[in-house]
Amino acid sequence: MDSLKETLFTKSFVANPYPAYAKLREGQPVTRVRLPDGQYAWFITRYEDALETLKNQMFIKDYTKLDNTSYHDLEAVFRENMLFADMPDHKRLRGLVSKAFTPQMIAGMRERIQEITDNLLDEISTEHEVDLIDVFAFPLPIIVICEILGIPSEDRNKFRNWSNAIIEASNGSTPQNIDSQRNEFIQYLKERFAIVRKNPKEDLISKLVISELEEDKLTEKELYGIVSLLIVAGHETTVNFIGNSIMNLLELPDQLDLLKKHPELINNALEETLRYNSPVEFSTSRWVREDMEFKGQPMKKGELVIVVLNSANHDPDQFKDPEILDITREKSKHLAFGKGIHTCLGAPLARLEGEIAILSFFRRYPNATLNINKQDLEWRTGMIVRGVKKLPILLNN
Numbered sequence: 001m002d003s004l005k006e007t008l009f010t011k012s013f014v015a016n017p018y019p020a021y022a023k024l025r026e027g028q029p030v031t032r033v034r035l036p037d038g039q040y041a042w043f044i045t046r047y048e049d050a051l052e053t054l055k056n057q058m059f060i061k062d063y064t065k066l067d068n069t070s071y072h073d074l075e076a077v078f079r080e081n082m083l084f085a086d087m088p089d090h091k092r093l094r095g096l097v098s099k100a101f102t103p104q105m106i107a108g109m110r111e112r113i114q115e116i117t118d119n120l121l122d123e124i125s126t127e128h129e130v131d132l133i134d135v136f137a138f139p140l141p142i143i144v145i146c147e148i149l150g151i152p153s154e155d156r157n158k159f160r161n162w163s164n165a166i167i168e169a170s171n172g173s174t175p176q177n178i179d180s181q182r183n184e185f186i187q188y189l190k191e192r193f194a195i196v197r198k199n200p201k202e203d204l205i206s207k208l209v210i211s212e213l214e215e216d217k218l219t220e221k222e223l224y225g226i227v228s229l230l231i232v233a234g235h236e237t238t239v240n241f242i243g244n245s246i247m248n249l250l251e252l253p254d255q256l257d258l259l260k261k262h263p264e265l266i267n268n269a270l271e272e273t274l275r276y277n278s279p280v281e282f283s284t285s286r287w288v289r290e291d292m293e294f295k296g297q298p299m300k301k302g303e304l305v306i307v308v309l310n311s312a313n314h315d316p317d318q319f320k321d322p323e324i325l326d327i328t329r330e331k332s333k334h335l336a337f338g339k340g341i342h343t344c345l346g347a348p349l350a351r352l353e354g355e356i357a358i359l360s361f362f363r364r365y366p367n368a369t370l371n372i373n374k375q376d377l378e379w380r381t382g383m384i385v386r387g388v389k390k391l392p393i394l395l396n397n
Contacts (some may be wrong), residue, residue, distance in 0.1 A: 009036050014379045017281075018323065021045055021311035030295045035383070041285075041304040042297070047319075047335070049295055050312035055340040059286035059305050062086050066287060066302050082226070082345075084284070090341055096211055096218065097226060098345060100148060100204045106348045109144070113353055116143050117360045124395065125364075129371055132391040133243050136361065141238035141353055145230060150196070150203025158188065163232045189224055204230070230346075233384075238350045240279030240380075240387030242357045247391055248273055248325055249358070250370045255327050260366060263359055269327040270354050275313045275334035276325045281386040283307035283338065309335045310386065367396035 004023055007013055013020055024031060029046040044053045053059055060066075061084050082093040099105075120139055124130050138160065146156050165181035193209055200206035205227060211217045218226075249256040249269075259269050286305040293299065313334045314322040337344035344350070362368070371392040378389045 005031075005033050008033055014381070015375070015377070017310065018314055021308060021314060024308075025311060025315060030297045039304060041306045042294075042299060044305065044307045045311040045315075047312040047315035047317060050307045050309070050335060051339055053286070053294075053305060053307050054283065054335070054338055054342070057086070058289045058292060060086050060289050061284070061286060061342070062089075063285075063287055066289075082229075082342075084225075087341070092217065093222060093226060094341075094345060096208060097204070097230070100207075101345050101349060103348060106352055109349070110352060110356070112147070113140075113144060113356050114360070116140060117356050121360060121364045127395060129392060129394050132246060132393045133239065133388065134390070136357070137239050137242040137246075137391070138235075140242065140357055141235035141350075144349070144353060145234045148204050149227065149230060150201060150205045151192070151231075155188070158184075159231055159235075163236055185228070186224065189227060193223065234346050236385050237279050237344070237346070238353050240385050241274065241350055241354050243387050243391050244277045244279055245270070245273040245354060245358055246361060246393075247370070247388065248277055249362075250368065250393070251374065252325055255325055256362070259327055260362060265327050266355050266359055267351075268329065268331065269358070270351055271331050271334065272325055272327050272329050274336035275319065275322075275329075275332050277386065278310050278313055278334070278336040279386055280336060280338075280384060281308070281310050282383050283309055284342075284384070306383075307335070309338075365395045369394050369396060 004020060004027075007020060024043065024045045029044070029049060031043055031045075032040050033043050034040055044050050065086065082090050082097070085093055117140060120136050124135050127135075130136075139156075142156050142159060143153075145151075146153070146159070151159075162181050162185040192205065196206050196209045200210055208218060208223055208226060249259065255269075259265055283306055286307075288299045288301055288303045288305060290301045291299070299305070313319070313336065316322050319329075319332060319334075337347040337350075371394045377391075380387050380389055
C-alpha cells in the first residue's frame, strides 16, 4: 500500500485516479498520505466515511481556532469566507450571500444564461476546430458570475489568469508570478469596492458592501474573502463541470446518442456526469478539533483531513457499477457539491448552466467529436478542481 501512495499525484494518477482510489477504499479507506507540498493529510475514500466527515463538526474548517493565530493579510483575502468558517460565523456569512442564490433567483436567470450560451455558440459557428474550454466552458460561467456580482464586462478576462493561478497554487506549488497575480486581484477588488461604495447598485457586491458599511455584519477581510470565493470558486467548478461532461459524453457515443434522442434525461445526465467525473476532486481542508479516533485510526488535534470526493462517488457499496457512466441511473446522492453545512451554495446555478450548456451545444453541433487521444489530454494541476486545460473538438458543422 505504501508503494501505491507513492504514485499519488503523478501525471498518470491525475489522468485516471480511479484505480488507485479503488485500492485505497479496499485496503486503507482512512489513511495518511503525503501531499505535493510535503505536508501530511488523512485521506477519506469510502462514501459513508466521507459523508460522516463532511457533516462531523469534530473536523473544523477554521484552523485559527486551533492555535489562536491569524492568517497573514494576503492569505486572509482568500480564506475569510463561509468556506473556511465554522458555526456561528458560517451561518452569518452564508446568509449574506444566499439571497442571491435562491431557487427563484436562479430560475429567473434561465433566459439570460440561454442568451449568453447562444451567443457563444454563434461566435464559433464558422470554426472547424475549437478548444471548447477556451471558447465555451470558461466564458459562460465567468460572464454569469460577473453579471451577478456587477463586474464590468471589460474586466472579465482579467479573472482567468488570476483564478488559474490561485487554483493551481492549491497543490502547494508556486505558479509563476503567483504573488503578483494575487496582488493584482486584491488591488482590483479594492478599487472596485471603492467605486461601489460611492455608487451602489443592485448587484451582489453592492449588497455586500452595504452590509459592511451599515450593520457591521461584514469585516473588510470578510468582504474580500466572500467576493474572491464567488469569483474564483464560483466559476471554476462550472468550467470543469461543463468541460468534463461534454468530454465524457463524446467519449461514450451510446450515452450521447441516448441523450440526443431523449433530452428529457438531461437532469439524470448532469447528476451522473457529476458523480462519474466530478469537477471537484477533493474537499477543502478540515482539521481535527481534538485528539480522537475515527474509523479505527487515531487522529491528533490539528491534523489535516481531506475527503476524496471522486473516490466516494465511485464507491461500489453506494453506487452499482460505479465505473460505468449511465445517464439512466436513478438520481444518486453523489458528493460532487459536498454535504452538510458546507454544501456548495452555487450548486443550483451550476446545474442550470450545465443543463443549458450541454443541451445547447449538442443541439447546435450534433456531430461534434473529440480531436485528441484521451492519453494526450493535459489535466489541470492543483488539489481542488478536476478538469483538462484544453479540450480540442471538431465541430463538424
